[in-house]
Structure formats: structure tokens, C-alpha cells
Amino acid sequence: MQRRVLIIGLGLIGGSLALCIKRAHKDAIIIGFDVNEEQTKLGRMLGVIDEVAPSIEEGAEHADLILIATPVKVTEIVIERLEKTPLKSDVIISDAGSTKKEIVQLAKGLKHKGITFIGGHPMAGSHKSGVSAAKSILFENAFYILTPDEHLSEDQLHELQSWLSGTRARFITLTPDEHDYLTGVISHFPHVIAASLVHQAEKTSTKQKLVPSLAAGGFRDVTRIASSNPEMWRDILLQNKEVMLNLLEDWQLEMQKVSEMLATENSEEIFDYFHRAKQFRDELPQKERGAIPSFYDLFVTIPDYPGVISEITGYLAKEEISITNIRILETREDINGILVISFQTEEDRTRADQCIHYYTNYETSLGL
Numbered sequence: 078m079q080r081r082v083l084i085i086g087l088g089l090i091g092g093s094l095a096l097c098i099k100r101a102h103k104d105a106i107i108i109g110f111d112v113n114e115e116q117t118k119l120g121r122m123l124g125v126i127d128e129v130a131p132s133i134e135e136g137a138e139h140a141d142l143i144l145i146a147t148p149v150k151v152t153e154i155v156i157e158r159l160e161k162t163p164l165k166s167d168v169i170i171s172d173a174g175s176t177k178k179e180i181v182q183l184a185k186g187l188k189h190k191g192i193t194f195i196g197g198h199p200m201a202g203s204h205k206s207g208v209s210a211a212k213s214i215l216f217e218n219a220f221y222i223l224t225p226d227e228h229l230s231e232d233q234l235h236e237l238q239s240w241l242s243g244t245r246a247r248f249i250t251l252t253p254d255e256h257d258y259l260t261g262v263i264s265h266f267p268h269v270i271a272a273s274l275v276h277q278a279e280k281t282s283t284k285q286k287l288v289p290s291l292a293a294g295g296f297r298d299v300t301r302i303a304s305s306n307p308e309m310w311r312d313i314l315l316q317n318k319e320v321m322l323n324l325l326e327d328w329q330l331e332m333q334k335v336s337e338m339l340a341t342e343n344s345e346e347i348f349d350y351f352h353r354a355k356q357f358r359d360e361l362p363q364k365e366r367g368a369i370p371s372f373y374d375l376f377v378t379i380p381d382y383p384g385v386i387s388e389i390t391g392y393l394a395k396e397e398i399s400i401t402n403i404r405i406l407e408t409r410e411d412i413n414g415i416l417v418i419s420f421q422t423e424e425d426r427t428r429a430d431q432c433i434h435y436y437t438n439y440e441t442s443l444g445l
């Protein structure tokens with residue numbers, strides 16, 4: 078009998094996990110459920126899922142694996158619904174949420190019903206949302222954190238890892254507390270800082286009209302993640318409140334120190350501040366292929382005739398615009414052919430957009 082996988086929340090992460098599972102388990106049937114029907118419809122068209130579940134309950138009943146990839150607050154609601162749903166006794170449930178403590182605590186209700194829940198968090202993503210941004214390479218070489226309860230057997234953990242082997246990620250096991258502290262430092266807090274830098278620039282822009290045009294290189298590098306999904310980040314912050322409050326306090330002390338260094342013109346300390354940061358940053362492990370997805374995609378609606386792809390790449394080559402990836406969305410039904418071209422920088426994507434408009438009348442967009 079074919080095994081069934083239910084993905085609840087078919088966005089960037091749910092869609093990418095679906096693609097990874099399909100890659101490693103070709104005969105599994107992947108079923109998607111999302112409150113936003115557009116996502117499941119698109120997921121079907123793009124071949125990300127095989128079937129759409131009419132409801133969580135109907136999709137879950139016969140599933141062998143259930144992955145929840147909704148914003149973390151919704152994940153809690155979904156877990157509560159699953160608790161009340163008749164499920165296969167050997168089903169494994171996991172999630173992809175960016176926080177673990179509250180979710181794992183809440184999932185104890187499933188444990189009391191004899192159902193296996195293993196908290197999960199693939200440590201890769203992007204500021205993009207939605208199934209159209211899903212990629213099977215998203216998690217390659219990234220860490221995939223699992224937070225199994227002590228009562229779980231190694232076999233159950235291995236079974237989940239086997240389901241997720243197509244992610245080609247590196248699995249590590251942490252406690253939910255360790256997870257929330259570490260991700261608070263290296264992921265959640267940087268998102269607050271990125272948003273705060275954008276707010277500061279926005280405030281200045283009311284008086285200084287040049288701010289948006291001058292906000293280039295460095296500003297764009299450190300604020301890319303401020304374009305992430307606000308609902309997702311609201312929920313993450315609320316679920317990791319204690320850790321975040323402590324980090325905010327430390328940060329304010331740190332900024333206080335910087336103010337003092339500057340006020341006293343302590344050039345040695347100022348140099349040291351940047352020097353130590355540079356040393357630590359430069360020594361961070363290099364990201365390997367796949368750990369950083371290509372972020373700057375351009376979607377081009379193309380007519381269906383042979384040679385259209387080489388025509389477009391030819392124009393880009395003529396203008397010396399490098400591409401990092403190119404793929405055709407496997408579209409069916411009422412959607413036209415769509416070419417997704419990825420670039421290394423936003424500047425390249427903007428130039429490519431202008432180039433395609435100059436040479437052709439094909440429609441382009443930055444997302445679906």
C-alpha cells in the first residue's frame with residue numbers, strides 16, 4: 078500500500094518539504110492542506126503535491142506522516158485539532174516551526190494519546206513566502222534541528238529522518254530550550270534588528286527624500302530579512318518572548334558601550350569592536366551549495382514556441398547579465414508557460430527585467 082504524507086500549510090517551507098519527500102520517496106502520495114486554496118491549487122499545478130485534502134481531519138486520518146508548516150501560532154491550533162482526530166496509531170507528526178518550546182509542550186497532548194510527535198526546524202529559508210517559492214534544494218547542507226522527547230525510541234527518530242532524507246540536510250538533536258535560545262540569537266534577534274534599521278531609514282526618509290535611492294549595498298545586505306512574512310515573525314517573537322527580552326536587554330547594553338566609546342573618542346576600542354566582529358564573521362563556516370537559495374527570481378510569462386528560452390538567455394548574455402538558475406514552472410491548466418530566472422543580486426534582476434522589456438513584450442513579475 079502506498080504511504081501517505083500530509084503537509085499542513087503549503088507555503089515556502091511546506092512546499093519545499095513536499096518536494097524533498099517526493100524526491101526520496103517516489104511512491105509516497107503527498108497531500109496538501111492550506112487555508113488559502115490558491116496555495117494548494119498552485120501546489121497541484123506545480124506538481125508539488127499529488128492531492129489536496131478537503132480538511133485537516135480528512136487528510137490526517139490515513140496519513141503515515143504529518144508535517145505542519147504553518148506560522149507557529151497556527152501550528153498550536155493544528156496540533157490541538159489533530160489531538161481530537163482519529164489517526165493511524167503509527168503516524169509520525171512533526172512541524173517546521175521556528176520555535177520549539179511552546180509547540181513541544183503543547184504536543185504532549187498527542188503523546189498522551191500514544192501518538193508520536195517530534196519537533197522539527199529546518200534551518201534554511203528565505204524572506205519569500207508561498208508555494209511558488211518552494212525549492213527542493215532549499216535545505217541542502219543546512220542544519221535540520223529535531224527536538225525529540227526522551228521517551229521516543231531511536232527507531233522513531235530514524236524513521237522521521239528517513240522521511241526527510243531528500244532534504245539532504247544535516248540532522249541535529251537539541252532540547253526545545255536549547256533550540257529557542259540558539260535560534261533567538263542567530264535568527265530571531267537579527268530579524269528584529271533588520272526591521273529596526275528599516276524603520277530608522279523610513280523615519281529619516283520623511284525629511285530626506287534621497288534615503289530610498291541611497292540605501293544601497295550594505296543597507297540592503299543587512300535588511301533583506303526585513304522583507305519576511307510579518308505574521309510569521311509576530312508569532313515567533315511572541316513564542317520566544319523571554320529569550321528575546323533578554324537579548325534586547327544585552328543589545329541595549331552593547332549599544333550603550335558603543336555610545337561611550339564614541340563619545341570618548343576611544344579609537345582603540347572602536348577599532349577593536351569592528352576587528353573582533355570581522356574576525357568572528359570571517360571565521361564562520363562557509364555556506365555550501367544549496368544552503369543559500371537563490372533569492373532574486375524573475376518570473377517571465379513565455380509563449381509556447383521552441384527556442385523561446387534561448388532567445389531570452391541570449392538577450393541576457395548580450396547585456397552581460399549572469400544568471401544563477403533557470404527553470405520552467407511545470408504549469409498546466411489555465412496558467413501560461415512561466416520561466417523562473419534567478420540572479421545573484423537584486424541589481425542583476427532589475428537589469429534583466431529592463432533587458433527583457435527592451436527586447437521583448439513578454440510580461441515579467443517578481444513573484445506569482
Ligand SMILES: NC(=O)c1ccc[n+]([C@@H]2O[C@H](COP(=O)([O-])OP(=O)(O)OC[C@H]3O[C@@H](n4cnc5c(N)ncnc54)[C@H](O)[C@@H]3O)[C@@H](O)[C@H]2O)c1
Pocket residue numbers: 085086087088089090091110111112113116146147148149151152173174175176198199200201202203204205206207208306309313
Ligand atoms: N521562511 C523561513 O525562512 C522559514 C525557515 C524555517 C522554518 N520556518 C517556519 O516554517 C513555517 C512556515 O513558514 P513559511 O515561510 O513556509 O511561510 P509561508 O507564509 O510561505 O507558508 C505558510 C502557509 O501556512 C498557511 N496557513 C496559515 N494558516 C493556516 C491554517 N490554519 N491551516 C492551514 N494552512 C495555514 C498559509 O496560507 C501559508 O500558505 C513557520 O512556522 C516558520 O516559522 C520558516
Ligand SMILES: O=C(O)C(=O)C[C@]1(C(=O)O)C=C[C@@H](O)C=C1
Pocket residue numbers: 174175199200201202203204205263264265302305
Ligand atoms: O534566509 C532567510 O531569509 C531566513 O531568514 C532564514 C531563517 C534564518 O533566520 O536564518 C529564518 C527563519 C527560520 O526559522 C530559519 C531560517
